[in-house]
Amino acid sequence: RRSLELFPGEQGNVDALVGLAALANARGDYAAARTSAESARKQRPQRWTAYPALIDACNGLGDYAAAGKAMDKLQELHEDAQTMGRAAQILRDKGWREDAAAMAYNAAATADAPAEKAAALYRLGELAWERGEPVEATGHYDAALRFAPDHHPSLAARGRALAALGRTDEAFRDYQAVLTQVALPEYALEAGELYASMGLDGDATTQYE
Structure with missing residues (x-):
């Protein structure tokens, strides 16, 4: 906001607008994120950096048609592993698994940075999980964590898959590790459900609280 006071968005300060959009997406305020991202896009329609935030905002609002159009433009302007990963998510949302x-395999093959590799492999794991294939999903999560040991979505997802395979000791280990790393409510909920399934109601209640 301070940057926009010094250099307004309508004069070309698209970086600040994109920053506001990214922060709004992180808060779950998708309407505000879309407003900022659209402003950036209108100012510089050929600047690819506005489109990822716009896609996330449209997906958050459930406007998948608009997200798809923004994705098409992003792919036209800038093709890399992150772009492919977003495209994979949009295809998944359309039911084109x-x-x-x-697309997720292409993202994993193209990615150079460890974090990008991990994100692509995590997405492959999630697609396998949704197909009802926890063994394959676990393999993808393992691979993601080899590239980025602190990739908490893969760690939590591996715990979920291991629980489905009856490997509860390993699942407990992963959930304890991820909750130490980042205490997101969805992770605490899943850990609580695992405790409850084992008859550990006290531990489950702690996680639910």
């Missing part, structure tokens, strides 16, 4: 998996 085989296409989503193919």
Whole structure:
């Protein structure tokens, strides 16, 4: 906001607008994120950096048609592993899971940075999990964590998959590790459900609280 006071968005300060959009997405305020991202896009329609925030905002609002259009433009302007990963997510949201998996494989093969590799492999794991294939999902999560040991979505997802396979000791280990790293409510909920399934009601209650 201070940056925009010094250099207004309508004069070309798209970086500040994109920053506001990213922060709004992180808060779950998708309407505000879309407003900022749209402003950035209108100022510089050929600047690719506005489109990821716009896609996230549209997805958050459930406007998948608009997210798809923004994705098409992003792919036209800038093709990399992150772009492919977002494209895979949009294909998945449309129900085109085989296409989503193919795009996610491309993202994993293209990614250079460890964090990008981990994100792509995590997405492959999630697609396998949704197909009802926890063994394959676990393999993808393992691979993601080899590239980025602190990738908490993969750690929590591996705990979920291990629980489904009856490997509860390993699942407990992963949930304890991820909750120490980042105490997100969805992780605490899943850990509580695992405790409850084992008859550990006191531990489950602690996680639910």
